[in-house]
Amino acid sequence: MTLTSPSSSAPLATRPPRSSRLGGWRPGAAALPLTAMVVALLVACPLGFVALEAGQSGWDATRQLLGRPMVLTLLGHTAALTAVVTAASLVLGFGAAWLVERTDLPLRRTFTVLAAMPLAIPEFVHGYCWVSLMPSVQGLWGASLVMVSSLYPLVFLPVAAVLRRSDAGAAEVARSLGHGRLSVLWRVTLPQCRPALAGGALLVALYLLGEYGAFAMLRYTTFATAIFTEFETAFDMTSASVLALVLIALALLIVLLQAWVVRQRGRVVRERTSGRPAAPIPLGRTKPLALLAMTALVGTAVGVPVYALGYWLVKGSSTTLPSASIWSLTLTTLGYALGAAAVATAAAIPVALYAWRRETRLARAVEQTVYLTRALPGIAVALAVVFFAIRYAQPLYQQAPLLVAGYVALFFPLALTAVRSSLAQVPHAVEDVARSLGTRPLAVLARVTVPLILPGLGAAFAMVGLTASTELTATLLLRPTGTDTLATQFWTYTTGLAWGAAAPYAAVMTALSVPAVLLLTRRTLGDSRTHTTREAGR
Known part of the structure; x- marks a missing residue:
């Protein structure tokens, strides 16, 4: 028995493969690929900005500096x-x-x-x-x-x-x-x-x-x-x-x-x-x-801190530095971090969908380009964002949007990983069935796909938000003038050797990160008997 689409009498079994079918060449079919590529380019642009700025000195000056x-x-x-x-x-x-x-x-x-x-x-x-x-x-x-x-x-x-x-x-x-x-x-x-x-x-x-x-x-x-x-x-x-x-x-x-x-x-x-776990190896003597x-090990890694x-x-x-409200700094920190989490999670959806729907070289290239940003240290991303602001967006220099943009560029791969993993658990036939019933692509996304990947979206939001709340290097370069976060205020006290004054800020940052670690541990080591992984060598 073959299924037919309401808009055509041709059997679905004779249609082109999924990689060329989903999205088709209908009006708006290019929206998803274009959106995914734009997001990938924006996230990966720090590489180009740093290379462009380094090239301003010329080869001779660069060789002299590297020598x-x-x-x-x-x-x-x-x-x-x-x-x-x-x-x-x-x-x-x-x-x-x-x-x-x-x-x-x-x-x-x-x-x-x-x-x-x-x-x-x-x-x-x-x-x-x-x-x-x-x-x-x-x-x-x-x-x-x-x-x-x-x-x-x-x-x-x-x-x-x-x-x-x-x-x-x-x-x-x-x-x-x-x-x-x-x-x-x-x-x-x-x-x-x-x-x-x-x-x-x-x-x-x-x-x-x-x-x-x-x-x-x-x-x-x-x-x-x-x-x-x-x-x-x-x-x-x-x-x-x-x-x-x-x-x-x-x-x-x-x-x-x-x-x-x-x-x-x-x-x-x-x-x-099977339900039989591996038998524990007896350690004996x-x-x-x-x-x-x-x-x-845990005493050194956890007990000492x-x-x-x-x-x-x-x-x-014990410090001569002016005191700062830890609660107001916590709210400021969470505001920037959660804002970056919302942007990164939303931006990860089109990239993950494009890589999931279309198994083409271009789709893989877009996804891998974004993952390459994991190789960028925070200091390089911050310099790239500063370069962009000074050259092309002077009014945004040392403003809140610039700090959020830096966080998004740094931690976007975390969001993409969580969303992509959640999409991997969704059967491809789900969208096919919804499309065959005449539902528009955006409606399928809103009513079918997004509800199915809500756990992944929540994990992406939590991981990016809690990771951004403890970021230091990029924050020191990109924070708005006169604004501090928990990390920067902690750094101010520690550079003045005010160990006691810095401790509350370190304690709050650690407490904020504990839920993310517990979530990561649960997702990584959770029960996996119901599915099979083939990505160990990826």
């Missing part, structure tokens, strides 16, 4: 830190995920939540907590300690998700063939987790390239700190843009390297479809050691 010894020093510092922190995060993230997902470790659910909780504490707050308690935590090893304790959950969460969802049958077969625990771990479990490890390593490296606040506190110079100094101190936009181009090149190199690793090592992860290791915040909150403020 300075400072650039080589910055490159060495950045490369060394990235290598150390990424490697340590891979080891700790994988080890913690394996313990809580594949062994009989006590309090596994508690450790799962605690192991992810460092993500609720912004990196610059981590730096503040360590430096305020132990001023000797500086340099490469101090920065490595702080950043590993802050960023290892970016590896822990995806690896734990793979271990929870992957089929344990391969490991059971390997053990039945006489392989020991270490052999099974190396030959079976680790290969299953390679795509997740590569993705986690990418996120860790990109966070490191763009971080400014923590490294400024830890007195460790990187490209991000040098770029901020060039712009904020000397207002040298050209030098800052040239250094930003180097930073972007490093970020893109890391993205390409991760993609190559996934292509070489990636594989489809077959999730378990090593159980106390494993328990001690997990306690030390919580203790530092509690200590300075109890000790009270």
Whole structure:
């Protein structure tokens, strides 16, 4: 039996494929692709703006700037830190995920939540907590300690998700063939987790390239700190843009390297479809050691910041700086962050719909272009927005819309990821049926598609809003004159070494981020028995 459309007697089965059918060539058919492309271009334009500004100096001046010894020093510092922190995060993230997902470790659910909780504490707050308690935590090893304790959950969460969802049958077969625990771990479990490890390593490296606040506190110079100094101190936009181009090149190199690793090592992860979970591996005599290791990990990553915040909150403020209302700053912060969340979520809908409806090279290119902005550090995005305002929109310079635009450019990939994941759960036939009944495309979107992806829209709004509420680097450059947020006021106190006065602002930022981390943990590690993933190698 074939279905026919009310507007035509031709069977739907003989129509062109979905990629060319949805939207068709009716009036307004190009609206979705054009809207998606415009959004993608606006989000990705910081790359072009930074390149254009850097090119203003000419090749000779650029070569002279890049030939300075400072650039080589910055490159060495950045490369060394990235290598150390990424490697340590891979080891700790994988080890913690394996313990809580594949062994009989006590309090596994508690450790799962605690192991992810460092993500609720912004990196610059981590730096503040360590430096305020132990001023000797500086340099490469101090920065490595702080950043590993802050960023290892970016590896822990995806690896734990793979271990929870992957089929344990391969490991059971390997053990039945006489392989020991270490052999099974190396030959079976680790290969299953390679795509997740590569993705986690990418996120860790990109966070490191763009971080400014923590490294400024830890007195460790990187490209991000040098770029901020060039712009904020000397207002040298050209030098800052040239250094930003180097930073972007490093970020893109890391993205390409991760993609190559996934292509070489990636594989489809077959999730378990039966109700039988993987049998926990008994730790035996090593159980106390494993328990001690997990306690030390969460104690270092969560216990030290919580203790530092509690200590300075109890000790009270001591500063000659004027006091600021934490409640008014909280409202201001949430106003900017939620405004950016609303814009980013709304803008993500046409891009996600276009990539979902049309499986064409152009649609994939539009989506991947937007995801490439994840490689842009906050300082580079802020410089691009400042460049645009100074050259083309002078009245908007240091105004609220500019700060919101910076947040949208920075965190748009978060919104797109959530909306795209939600759309992946919607059957394609739903829109087909609605169209076959004569419903207009906009009505199908409003009455069918959007209600089905409301959970994804809510997740996108929450993640962008709560992430933007703790953003520091771009806020320092883009905030309106005379306006502060929780992050900037915290920074003002910490630069004056007023540790006690800064503590309430750090505590509020952390409290605002906890719901987002719990949501992320639930979405990442939630029950997955009812669906199958084939995107581990993407």
